[in-house]
Amino acid sequence: MISQDTRLSQSCAVVGVGETPHYRSDPVDAAHLILEASLAALNDAGLRPKDVNAILPPEGYISSEELAAQLGVDDLRYSTTVHMGGASSVAALQSAAMAIATGVADTVLVAFGWDGYSSRPTAPQRPQRSSRLPQRPFAELMRNYYAPYGARLAVQWYGFYIQRYMELYNVPPEAALQVALTARSHAALTDGAYLKDKPLTRDQYFSSPIIVEPIRRYDCCLETDCAAAVILTSPERAKDLRHQPVAYLGGAEGHPHPADDITNRSDMLRLGLHSAAPRAFAMAGLQLSDVDFLEVYDCYSHVVLLQLEALGLAEAGGAADFVANEGIGLDGSMPVNTHGGLLSHGHGWGMNHIVEAVRQLRHERGSAQVSGAQVGVVTGYGDLGDGSIAILGRG
Amino acid sequence: MNVTSRPAGIYRPKSFGLDLDFYAHAAASGVVHIQRCEACRNFQHPPRFLCFTCSSKEFQWEAIEGTGTIYSWSLSHFTIDTAWSDSLPYATVVVESLEGVRFVGTFSGPENDLMISLPVNIRAESIDENFAYIWFDPILEVVKKNG
Numbered sequence: 001m002i003s004q005d006t007r008l009s010q011s012c013a014v015v016g017v018g019e020t021p022h023y024r025s026d027p028v029d030a031a032h033l034i035l036e037a038s039l040a041a042l043n044d045a046g047l048r049p050k051d052v053n054a055i056l057p058p059e060g061y062i063s064s065e066e067l068a069a070q071l072g073v074d075d076l077r078y079s080t081t082v083h084m085g086g087a088s089s090v091a092a093l094q095s096a097a098m099a100i101a102t103g104v105a106d107t108v109l110v111a112f113g114w115d116g117y118s119s120r121p122t123a124p125q126r127p128q129r130s131s132r133l134p135q136r137p138f139a140e141l142m143r144n145y146y147a148p149y150g151a152r153l154a155v156q157w158y159g160f161y162i163q164r165y166m167e168l169y170n171v172p173p174e175a176a177l178q179v180a181l182t183a184r185s186h187a188a189l190t191d192g193a194y195l196k197d198k199p200l201t202r203d204q205y206f207s208s209p210i211i212v213e214p215i216r217r218y219d220c221c222l223e224t225d226c227a228a229a230v231i232l233t234s235p236e237r238a239k240d241l242r243h244q245p246v247a248y249l250g251g252a253e254g255h256p257h258p259a260d261d262i263t264n265r266s267d268m269l270r271l272g273l274h275s276a277a278p279r280a281f282a283m284a285g286l287q288l289s290d291v292d293f294l295e296v297y298d299c300y301s302h303v304v305l306l307q308l309e310a311l312g313l314a315e316a317g318g319a320a321d322f323v324a325n326e327g328i329g330l331d332g333s334m335p336v337n338t339h340g341g342l343l344s345h346g347h348g349w350g351m352n353h354i355v356e357a358v359r360q361l362r363h364e365r366g367s368a369q370v371s372g373a374q375v376g377v378v379t380g381y382g383d384l385g386d387g388s389i390a391i392l393g394r395g
Numbered sequence: 396m397n398v399t400s401r402p403a404g405i406y407r408p409k410s411f412g413l414d415l416d417f418y419a420h421a422a423a424s425g426v427v428h429i430q431r432c433e434a435c436r437n438f439q440h441p442p443r444f445l446c447f448t449c450s451s452k453e454f455q456w457e458a459i460e461g462t463g464t465i466y467s468w469s470l471s472h473f474t475i476d477t478a479w480s481d482s483l484p485y486a487t488v489v490v491e492s493l494e495g496v497r498f499v500g501t502f503s504g505p506e507n508d509l510m511i512s513l514p515v516n517i518r519a520e521s522i523d524e525n526f527a528y529i530w531f532d533p534i535l536e537v538v539k540k541n542g
Contacts, residue, residue, distance in 0.1 A: 141441055144414045150405070150479040152475060159471070160468070160489055163470065164511065209472065210472045211471075258447070264496060264497050
């Protein structure tokens with residue numbers, strides 16, 4: 001095991017979670033959704049807005065100061081925003097832990113929300129508020145070097161390394177199928193999952209159109225308008241609150257090099273999570289065998305396969321065998337995305353994965369409960385390979 | 396589909412600074428030029444202010460030998476770029492040059508021939524003084540995997 005400072009381990013706990021429904025209808029104001037989810041998380045924790053003294057808002061849509069003003073947080077001591085795309089939500093837990101461990105703040109609101117459906121690239125008209133989104137770190141490079149050749153969508157950039165992965169390791173199409181079907185079966189057990197009542201079959205999957213090879217429509221995350229939020233505080237304070245605390249046991253973020261250009265990484269298939277995962281496990285003093293379930297950032301089914309390998313569940317190219325033989329369903333050896341993930345629950349940039357992990361560790365998940373769950377791992381993935389991880393534990 | 400000519404109305408790079416230099420050198424000569432560090436002789440792309448190996452600020456623009464091998468590709472069956480709609484499905488291809496840097500461009504052979512390590516010639520088609528389009532031309536006739 002690598003050497004890793006362990007001061008952040010058990011430095012804080014998640015004490016409140018909240019989320020909005022996933023909408024795909026009239027354009028919404030993402031800021032409203034973020035406020036709604038933040039209030040729900042505070043209510044879940046049994047805390048008042050005035051108890052919060054640090055806010056970590058998502059990129060764009062709303063600032064920490066506007067959130068503080070709207071909520072009535074009158075003593076904001078710390079705020080920061082993580083800029084790692086879909087890896088931001090999980091990476092923000094690390095920043096929250098740092099703030100609490102150092103005494104900079106004692107109660108932290110980590111929020112996410114967006115208008116992922118209303119501002120989708122094919123939307124007829126994007127909501128005005130979307131214009132606040134900052135330019136992505138790789139935007140300039142993508143525009144100058146990928147876009148002239150017809151690659152302007154994330155799915156096309158992901159195609160570069162998913163195609164290589166499939167070719168190098170001869171990955172069978174059933175591996176991604178299994179990720180998609182499992183997510184949908186878990187969504188069926190989850191109130192609030194956008195596709196709860198829409199079962200998916202093998203035939204439907206294989207007859208769905210290919211978007212970018214080998215990625216089919218049902219391998220792609222949903223586009224939903226939604227928000228989710230969590231409240232973290234010190235372990236001492238957590239004991240007196242409403243719910244079973246969920247401890248932050250370890251976490252890390254990692255960035256591929258160079259992070260702003262996919263194509264010139266020495267190994268295109270080496271992700272930020274490859275470097276982050278060993279640090280997080282060393283911080284927690286745990287091994288994969290201690291983990292009861294995974295909530296893996298699933299922008300595309302194939303990205304789950306890559307992350308299973310980065311986490312160490314399988315050798316490079318071995319995720320397909322793991323999925324087939326060990327199983328990632330609730331009855332498998334490692335349940336994955338027990339709420340349905342971005343593929344079938346909704347696109348909460350992974351904040352919904354954190355909320356789900358907390359509910360699993362509180363043992364609130366009814367028919368989707370991983371029996372006796374004590375430790376869960378959440379990953380984030382974004383900006384073309386950035387990775388983040390949080391290892392959470394019951395009590 | 397086999398893309399052998401550049402679609403009309405493609406997204407142009409809004410280049411300035413080093414990015415403009417990259418395309419301007421290629422456009423002027425018909426040969427892709429890349430940054431080469433004067434201190435450690437490292438090649439790098441896309442262009443940056445510092446050498447990412449030794450942090451030197453001193454670079455030359457050097458013509459590449461002009462060959463490479465396919466590293467990966469993205470084969471789109473869907474696009475939001477109307478310039479490319481009539482070319483679907485089309486491949487956006489990553490090639491590693493002899494110098495060890497990788498470029499994105501378009502493969503002029505049949506997309507069914509795409510395979511990792513396939514050798515290609517790297518060609519710059521001058522569009523105007525600020526932009527050259529990068530092409531990867533197959534060197535060998537591909538022997539099909541499935542007969």
